[in-house]
Amino acid sequence: MEILRELGLRKNWVYETIITTSRDGRVNAAPMGIWTDDFEIISLDVYKTTVTCGNILQKGEFVINFLTDIEMFYKSIFNKSKLEFEKAGNVDSFYLKSADAFLEMRVVGIKDLGDRTRITSKIINSEIRKKPRLVNRAEYLALESLIAYSKLLSVSKRDGEFLEEKIKENYRVICKSAPESEFQKLVRKLLEFR
Ligand SMILES: Cc1cc2nc3c(=O)[nH]c(=O)nc-3n(C[C@H](O)[C@H](O)[C@H](O)COP(=O)(O)O)c2cc1C
Missing domain, CATH: 2.30.110.10 (Electron Transport, Fmn-binding Protein; Chain A)
Incomplete structure (x- = not known):
């Protein structure tokens, strides 16, 4: 439609x-x-x-x-x-x-x-009535993943493991909420860079 x-x-x-x-x-x-x-x-x-x-x-x-x-x-x-x-x-x-x-x-x-x-x-x-800005979680999660990734070199091993888990979980949700998206590609790259 x-x-x-x-x-x-x-x-x-x-x-x-x-x-x-x-x-x-x-x-x-x-x-x-x-x-x-x-x-x-x-x-x-x-x-x-x-x-x-x-x-x-x-x-x-x-x-x-x-x-x-x-x-x-x-x-x-x-x-x-x-x-x-x-x-x-x-x-x-x-x-x-x-x-x-x-x-x-x-x-x-x-x-x-x-x-x-x-x-x-x-x-x-x-x-x-007004074109809405659609709310989809992937954009926020991609940004959160970038922030987490950029902190990896500066934090302790334990905090680093926590951040990596967070990025993986973000990736899982992005795959569900915005399949084939630029956000999915971006976070996949972060996971490959590790
Ligand atoms: C952004 C957002 C999305 C949600 N999506 C769902 C959903 O897809 N399915 C669902 O059952 N609950 C979802 N929830 C949880 C329900 O909104 C929540 O359980 C709500 O209290 C149900 O209210 P009701 O009992 O008046 O229907 C979502 C919550 C938020 C904040």
């Missing part, structure tokens, strides 16, 4: 968003990672214990909100009552008033992954 390209999503990269759902008149928001492998279907893996998972399974509809402000991610976990919502037009849910863009979604598939449920969904309606 053109909207996902317009938003700047890349195939199989995981973007951190805020999912809004509603049930019995109560609105809920929570940060969740989403991805697409075909620019049509959007997937998310949601822990079964979350309110979000229960609401999506019950209603079959939800909203994906794109925001850059990390404070909003914090609020959507710890300070939900401070969030402001607006009624979505085409699904029985709400979107965040301060969202840069949002997608109104309908569930098309569910897969049991043990402690999580994989939800696949299609776009029913969308609105881009």
